[in-house]
Amino acid sequence: MTQNHSQTxxxxxxxxxxxxxxxxxxxxxxxGHEIAIFNLGDRFLxxxxxxxxxxxxxxxxxxxxxxxxxxxxxWKVDLETGRVTNRSEESPCVKNFPAAVQDGVVMLELSVPExxxxxxxxxxxxxxxxxxSSLSAGD
Amino acid sequence: MNRLVVVGNGMAGVGCVEQIxxxxxxxxxxxxxxxxxVNYNRILLSSVLGGEKAADDIVLNPLEWYENNHIQLRLGVxxxxxxxxxxxxxxDDGSITSFDKLLLATGSVPxxxxxxxxxxxxxxxxxxxxxxxxxxxxxxxxxxxxxxGGGLLGLEAAxxxxxxxxxxxxxxxxxxxxxRQLDFTGGxxxxxxxxxLGVRVLLERSTAAILGxxxxxxxxxxxxSTVDADIVVIAAGIRPNVELARKxxxxxxxxxxxxxxxxxxHPDIFAVGECVEHRGTCYGLVAPxxxxxxxxxxxxxxxxxPRYEGTVTAAKLKIMGVDVFSxxxxxxxxxxxxxxxxxxxxxxxxxxxxxxxxxxTGAILVGDxxxxxxxxxxxxxxxxxxxxxxxxxxxxxxxxxGLDVAEMPDTKVVCGCLGVTKGAIIExxxxxxxxxxxxxxxxTRASTGCGSCTEHCQQLLKAVVPEFHxxxxxxxxxxxxxxxxxxxxxxxxxxxxxxxEVLDIYGNGLGCEICKPALSYMMDMVWCGDHDEDxxxxxxxxxxxxxxxxxxxxxxxxxxRGGVTSAKELRRIADVAEKxxxxxxxxxxxxxxxxxxxxxxxxxxxxxxxxxxxxxAYTKGVRMVKTCVGTDFCRFGVQDSTKxxxxxERRLEHLFTPAKVKMGAVGCPRNCAxxxxxxxxxxxxxxxxxxxxxxxxxxxxxxxxxxxxxxxxEEALQAATLFFQYYRENANFLERTYDxxxxxxxxxVRRETVYASLAVQQGLRERLRKSxxxxxxxxxxxxxxxxxxxxxxxxxxxxxxx
Numbered sequence: 001m002t003q004n005h006s007q008t009x010x011x012x013x014x015x016x017x018x019x020x021x022x023x024x025x026x027x028x029x030x031x032g033h034e035i036a037i038f039n040l041g042d043r044f045l046x047x048x049x050x051x052x053x054x055x056x057x058x059x060x061x062x063x064x065x066x067x068x069x070x071x072x073x074x075w076k077v078d079l080e081t082g083r084v085t086n087r088s089e090e091s092p093c094v095k096n097f098p099a100a101v102q103d104g105v106v107m108l109e110l111s112v113p114e115x116x117x118x119x120x121x122x123x124x125x126x127x128x129x130x131x132x133s134s135l136s137a138g139d
Numbered sequence: 140m141n142r143l144v145v146v147g148n149g150m151a152g153v154g155c156v157e158q159i160x161x162x163x164x165x166x167x168x169x170x171x172x173x174x175x176x177v178n179y180n181r182i183l184l185s186s187v188l189g190g191e192k193a194a195d196d197i198v199l200n201p202l203e204w205y206e207n208n209h210i211q212l213r214l215g216v217x218x219x220x221x222x223x224x225x226x227x228x229x230x231d232d233g234s235i236t237s238f239d240k241l242l243l244a245t246g247s248v249p250x251x252x253x254x255x256x257x258x259x260x261x262x263x264x265x266x267x268x269x270x271x272x273x274x275x276x277x278x279x280x281x282x283x284x285x286x287x288g289g290g291l292l293g294l295e296a297a298x299x300x301x302x303x304x305x306x307x308x309x310x311x312x313x314x315x316x317x318x319r320q321l322d323f324t325g326g327x328x329x330x331x332x333x334x335x336l337g338v339r340v341l342l343e344r345s346t347a348a349i350l351g352x353x354x355x356x357x358x359x360x361x362x363x364s365t366v367d368a369d370i371v372v373i374a375a376g377i378r379p380n381v382e383l384a385r386k387x388x389x390x391x392x393x394x395x396x397x398x399x400x401x402x403x404x405h406p407d408i409f410a411v412g413e414c415v416e417h418r419g420t421c422y423g424l425v426a427p428x429x430x431x432x433x434x435x436x437x438x439x440x441x442x443x444x445p446r447y448e449g450t451v452t453a454a455k456l457k458i459m460g461v462d463v464f465s466x467x468x469x470x471x472x473x474x475x476x477x478x479x480x481x482x483x484x485x486x487x488x489x490x491x492x493x494x495x496x497x498x499x500t501g502a503i504l505v506g507d508x509x510x511x512x513x514x515x516x517x518x519x520x521x522x523x524x525x526x527x528x529x530x531x532x533x534x535x536x537x538x539x540x541g542l543d544v545a546e547m548p549d550t551k552v553v554c555g556c557l558g559v560t561k562g563a564i565i566e567x568x569x570x571x572x573x574x575x576x577x578x579x580x581x582x583t584r585a586s587t588g589c590g591s592c593t594e595h596c597q598q599l600l601k602a603v604v605p606e607f608h609x610x611x612x613x614x615x616x617x618x619x620x621x622x623x624x625x626x627x628x629x630x631x632x633x634x635x636x637x638x639x640e641v642l643d644i645y646g647n648g649l650g651c652e653i654c655k656p657a658l659s660y661m662m663d664m665v666w667c668g669d670h671d672e673d674x675x676x677x678x679x680x681x682x683x684x685x686x687x688x689x690x691x692x693x694x695x696x697x698x699x700r701g702g703v704t705s706a707k708e709l710r711r712i713a714d715v716a717e718k719x720x721x722x723x724x725x726x727x728x729x730x731x732x733x734x735x736x737x738x739x740x741x742x743x744x745x746x747x748x749x750x751x752x753x754x755x756a757y758t759k760g761v762r763m764v765k766t767c768v769g770t771d772f773c774r775f776g777v778q779d780s781t782k783x784x785x786x787x788e789r790r791l792e793h794l795f796t797p798a799k800v801k802m803g804a805v806g807c808p809r810n811c812a813x814x815x816x817x818x819x820x821x822x823x824x825x826x827x828x829x830x831x832x833x834x835x836x837x838x839x840x841x842x843x844x845x846x847x848x849x850x851x852x853e854e855a856l857q858a859a860t861l862f863f864q865y866y867r868e869n870a871n872f873l874e875r876t877y878d879x880x881x882x883x884x885x886x887x888v889r890r891e892t893v894y895a896s897l898a899v900q901q902g903l904r905e906r907l908r909k910s911x912x913x914x915x916x917x918x919x920x921x922x923x924x925x926x927x928x929x930x931x932x933x934x935x936x937x938x939x940x941x
Contacts, residue, residue, distance in 0.1 A: 013936040019928045023639075023675035024682075026928055030935045057691040060679035062656070064618075065649035071679045071687050074652055105936065112939040 007111045014106045017044070025059035025068060031110050035097060038063060038079055044106050045079040046099040052077075052084060052092045140167045141239035143439070144228065146218050146383065148172025150181055151412025151428040152244030153200055158436030160208055165440050168210045169236060171228075173217040176268050177202055180587065182425055182556065184271050185292075185457055188278075188299030191632040194268060199587075221387045223405055240439055243384060243395060243403070243410040247377040247423065252287075255348035261355030261370045265296045266377070277370050278303035285309075285358050285368040287346055289316040291454055293374035294329075297338050298458045300372070302634055308339040308366055310346060310358065320454045320465035321503055324482070328489045328505040332461045335644060341366070379414045379421050394421040399446040401435035411435050417447060424452050429558040451518045453555060455508065455591060459633060460644045464508040467518050469493050469501035476500070481532050486647070490532055497525040511591065515555055544598040553599070554585040554592045564599050574604045613871075616653040619646035623657065623871045630658075630665050638662060638676040650676065657872035660759065663795050664867055667906065668913030674925055682929060684917040685742055686757035688735065693742060695734040696756035697749050698792060701766040701785035701804070702730025702812075708751060715748045729763045729801060730812075731756070740932050743921030752792070752916040759873070760795045762802075764788040765813065769806035769823075776806030778823025783852050784812075787821065790856065791863060793914040797870040797879075800863070815843045818876040819859050824848070828855035832862050832888070833880035841877045844885040847893045861892040861900060864907040 012030065020026045020039040027036050027049040036049035036059035045066065049059050056072035063069075067085060069076050076086040082093035098109040143159070143166035145152045156168060172178075178200040186192040205212045213230070220229040227237040249264040251257050261277070264270055274296075278284065282305045286297045289311030301307045309316075315326030316333070330340050344364075349371055350357040359365045379394035390396040390404040394416030397403055401417075403410050412428045413421065422428065427450035434447040453466035469491060471478050481490040488506035492499060492514070498521050502514040510532075517524060524531065547553075549562030567573055567583045579596055580586055586593045600607045614620045619642065621629065626641070635641050638658040642650045650658075655676035662670045674682050685693035697712070712732055716724050722736035731754055737745055746753075755761055766784035770776040784804030791800075803814030804821040814820030816836035820843055822829040827850055831843035847858050865888065870879040880888060891899065924930055 012939055015933050015936060019933055021675060021926045021928075023673075024926070026933050028933050028935050031939050054689065055691075056689075057687075060682075060687065060691070062652045062678065063675065064651040064655075069652040072689060076652075110939070 006114055008114045009109055009111050011100070011107045012110050012112065014108050017101050017104050017106050020044070020106065023063045025061065025063070027057065027059035030108070031112055033095075033097075033110070035108065036068070037099060037106060037108070038068060040066060040079075044099045044101055046097040046108055047077065047079055047082055048095040048097075050094070051075050052094055058094070141165065142167045142169065142237065143240045143242065144168075144236055144238040145170045145242045145244060146228070147242075147244030147246055147412065147414075148174065148176075148178055148212070148214065149244060149246050149412070150178065150199070150425060151246065151414075151432060152242065153178040154429050155242065155244065155411050155432035155435050156208075156210065157200075158432050159440060162436060162440040162442060166240070168208075169213065169238075170205070170210055171213045171216050171218055171230065171236075173215065174267055174269065175215040177205070177212075177214075179268060181267070182457070184265070184268065185295035185299050187268070187271050188265070188274055188296060189302040189632065190275075190299075191302075191628075194272070199584075218383060221383055223387050223408065226407065239407065241408045242435070242439070243408065243414060244412045245380040245383060245414045247413040248380045249373060250376040250378050251373055252346070252375050254346050256351070256355075257349060257373065259349055259351050259355050259371075260353060261351070261368075262349060263370060263372045265292060265372055265374055274300065274370070274372065275303065278305050280304035281306065282369045283308075283367050284370045284372065285366055286372045286374055287358070288374035288376065289313070289340065289342070290319065290374065290376065291317060291456060293372070294333065294338075294461075295457055296372050296374050297333070298336065298461075300370075301336065301338055302632070304634075305370075306339075307337075308341060308368075309333070310341045310344045310360075310366075312343070312345055314343050316340065316342070317454075317456070317463070317465070321463070321505070322469060322471075322491065325463075325465075325489050325491065325503045325505045328487055329456075329461065329463055332487060332506070336458075336461065377413070377423055379416070381414060384410070384414070392416050392419075399434075399448060400438040400443055401431055401447060402438065409435055409439055418449055420449065422450065422452065424454065425556050426450055426558060427452060429556075433558070451515070453511070453515055453518075455511070459629060462504070462506055462508040464504040464511040464514075465502070466511075466515060467493070467499070467501035469503050479531055492531055494524065497523045499524060508591070512555075512595065516551060519552070544595065544602050553595050554583075554587075556592075557584045557587065559583050559585040561599065564596065565603055568600065568603050574600070574607050576600060615657055615872075616651060617647075618642065618650050618654045619658075621645065623661070626658070627661060627665060627868075630661055636662065636666060636670040638673045652678075656681075656759075660795055660797060660872050664910070667910040680757035682925075683739055683742055684746075684753055684757065684920065685737065685739075690736075692736045692738055694756070695737050695742070695745055695749075696727065696731050696754040697751035698754040698763070698788075699731050699751070700788040700792075701764055701781050703766070703781060703785065704732075711749055711751075715745055718748065719745055727756075730765050731763060740930055743924070743930050746918040746921045753918040755793070755917070758795065759798050760800070761788070761791045761793070762799050764802040764804055765817070766804045767806055767811040769804075773806060775809060776823065777825050778806045778821075778828060778852070780804040780806035780812070780821065780823050783821055783823075783828075783855065786852075787819075787856055787859060790860060790911070793916055794867075794910055796863075796867055798873050798875045800866075800876065802859075816840065817843070819863060821855050821859065826850065828852065830855050830858040830862070830893075833877045833885070835875065835877040839877065844880060846885075846889060858893050860907060861895075861903050862888065864903040865892045867910075868903075868906070 022039050025036045025038040034049040035046050037046045051070040053075045056070040058068050060071045061068040066080050067076050067078050075084055077094050078085050082096045084091045100107050148170050180197045180199050183197040216230040216232050218228050219231050227235050229235050249266050263274055278300050284300045284305040284307045286293045286309045289309050297307045297309045315323050316329050345361040347361045348359045350359055355371050357365050357367045381391045384391050384395040395410040395414050397410050397415045397417050401409050411431045431447050434445045437445045456463035475495055477494040479492045491503040493501040499517040547561050551561050553561050571582050573579050586596045656678050659676045679687050719741050721734045725733045727733050764784040764787050766781045769780035800818045802819045803812045803817040805812045805814045806823040814822050816834040820831040827848050829848050830846045832846045834843035835841040849855050
């Protein structure tokens with residue numbers, strides 16, 4: 001999506017961490033993106049929910065370490081870098097989004113229009129990932 | 140003929156007798172054993188404790204062996220006295236036996252530390268088969284076991300008890316486990332591996348007393364702490380069993396003192412094994428015993444010459460998934476010692492080598508023992524390694540396995556446990572016409588000890604025997620370097636109930652799209668629902684019970700047994716198609732109706748509205764039975780294929796299989812429902828059914844093989860289900876029946892299903908029944924999804940506009 005000068009980056013509260021089971025992904029739609037969020041046990045990672053190959057829903061893939069395998073044709077995407085790791089030919093990266101958990105809520109850092117920013121109670125300190133061990137309770 | 144009496148029917152005594160038999164017949168041999176068993180492989184007792192092997196599986200010399208070699212075997216008799224002058228011995232049964240030569244192979248006895256309460260009920264040792272049986276009887280779910288001693292034996296006992304269901308604590312006096320074999324770092328890795336398996340480890344605990352009123356209730360330590368226990372196993376070490384030798388007046392220190400020819404201080408008495416002390420050393424491992432046996436056999440048969448000069452010993456922990464190897468002297472203290480180390484904490488791998496003057500003096504391997512043979516060779520050969528210095532921990536890149544075997548000298552010991560050389564193996568292969576690993580094991584005993592040389596033996600067979608087929612060791616994937624057959628054993632034997640557990644203990648901890656679904660299937664097949672199903676390890680189709688399409692929507696195929704439907708069902712299907720705007724409604728090639736393009740979030744409601752069970756069209760499971768109209772309407776039908784097909788589908792539906800299973804039933808050989816290209820087919824004949832298996836009509840086209848011809852429909856269904864369960868248990872994941880049959884061979888399949896013994900057939904049926912009992916129509920989950928957010932589109936808490 002296009003970014004213009006009226007946009008700003010900020011952390012947006014998305015969903016309860018327990019809504020995303022351990023080693024699974026779920027997709028959400030926000031700010032013009034469809035985003036796949038994964039629970040890796042010790043952290044959450046988020047990428048665009050679209051495989052660079054044929055647009056497959058990455059959120060439905062099997063998690064392999066910090067990668068996900070697209071359910072359509074088994075392209076493997078590194079969730080940290082967005083790179084496809086099991087194809088020899090060049091392929092575009094998947095866009096990734098900073099993700100964190102605060103007070104049991106998964107947050108994503110997104111570009112949003114400035115005039116719609118809603119002040120958070122504790123804004124943007126969520127980069128530090130808090131204790132997540134309790135979060136895998138969703139499993 | 141002279142009489143040779145052997146006291147001790149264990150590996151050392153009988154091993155020596157085996158060597159004596161290789162020399163010209165000279166003796167009438169009598170063997171006394173105080174256990175009531177024939178000679179068995181003591182190293183494998185921990186496998187018996189863990190339930191991986193039965194007592195019969197570890198027998199080394201069956202009764203026939205004694206008979207065939209004219210050896211008089213006296214079991215259950217303990218020798219109480221020896222008269223060295225009259226040259227006779229007395230048994231505890233009162234018998235008196237004279238000898239010309241006497242061989243003492245009395246082994247060792249468990250060391251019982253001087254702590255209070257060791258006589259209480261529930262205190263065990265772990266030394267022989269009877270001890271093992273007693274432990275197996277006591278062990279069980281929820282039983283608290285404390286193992287005193289964190290050495291090789293203690294750890295193996297701990298794991299065995301834990302597999303039996305016990306909650307196990309290992310208590311060790313020192314600050315690190317297996318301190319005689321491992322340094323502090325290696326011990327640390329071992330500890331975390333044991334803990335990962337679920338064994339609790341307490342270090343630096345000195346046991347003060349075993350608590351309980353007559354019966355064990357706990358263990359108290361000198362620091363004042365206690366742990367609860369229902370059973371206590373003392374595995375604090377062994378000491379040579381020298382009682383008899385002392386009585387006779389032989390020279391005894393810690394063990395019976397022997398020369399390089401294994402002679403004792405009496406000219407007609409010899410000793411071998413764990414009871415001896417040679418050049419100040421008592422050995423407690425198997426390799427030295429066998430080397431000693433060879434030397435003694437020469438000495439005692441009048442061929443005195445070969446000397447025993449001591450053994451470089453190596454220890455290997457036999458706990459699956461906890462690889463530990465140690466050999467030589469690994470201490471770093473001696474000046475001039477070079478230490479080479481490698482460590483990967485995440486993978487739990489630790490390797491350490493010590494060198495002096497360019498020669499290997501010691502090796503420790505934890506987490507990866509694949510190179511142990513190389514190090515053993517270097518320790519034995521004392522080869523100068525200066526030129527290999529950069530490749531000590533990792534062999535050069537060009538080295539291939541075949542070359543490895545070819546370069547091995549004939550004198551190289553392949554099987555360290557039983558001392559079998561490459562030359563001996565090749566000789567056996569040529570002279571005995573061996574061409575399988577099983578035959579090789581039987582003939583040479585190679586790889587019957589710890590089993591770590593199996594790979595080398597296979598490589599040798601491959602190199603020497605042109606028709607040798609490697610026992611298909613195709614590994615599942617790089618996350619988990621085991622064949623599926625092996626993994627099934629691991630899952631069963633080690634009682635693993637979760638995919639992630641298997642990956643954590645035996646693999647790289649990550650898993651991938653290949654091994655995770657394969658392990659998920661394995662769990663389901665082995666435990667039939669008694670396991671923790673981990674949906675994250677399954678393909679999306681098996682999480683949402685529908686088949687993912689190229690646009691991320693799903694297809695829905697309700698079960699329509701035998702391809703028979705009704706007006707009511709068709710009406711409901713039509714209503715669903717309209718209500719959910721299903722873009723395509725299609726008749727499939729399997730006589731069913733496919734609703735394509737359904738949104739994930741609509742799935743539960745679609746199922747509810749259909750009111751039909753899942754057709755499993757999305758999974759590796761029972762798809763359908765395609766039928767023809769059989770006898771009800773058809774002019775030609777000779778068997779009621781519709782009814783038979785519906786019944787077959789009912790009996791097998793909702794079950795998972797290694798790959799999809801499509802079936803067919805036809806009422807006459809015209810084969811209108813194409814049963815002869817299905818995984819399982821029933822072909823009606825006049826007065827009979829042919830049960831056919833392994834057909835394909837996909838990427839590959841293959842006509843089925845005939846499994847059996849039977850008279851009644853019930854017999855046909857029974858035969859089909861026997862094959863079905865056999866395939867479930869033995870095929871690799873994603874292996875269709877036609878590939879499975881080509882790999883295994885239809886004769887073997889017949890032999891192990893329809894022609895198998897009643898007991899085997901009952902076993903297959905019983906396991907199928909259990910699975911079926913726990914199998915559910917997956918679409919019932921629509922009301923109660925496994926994960927609350929499985930079918931729900933998550934809405935962000937905060938709304939933002941674009």
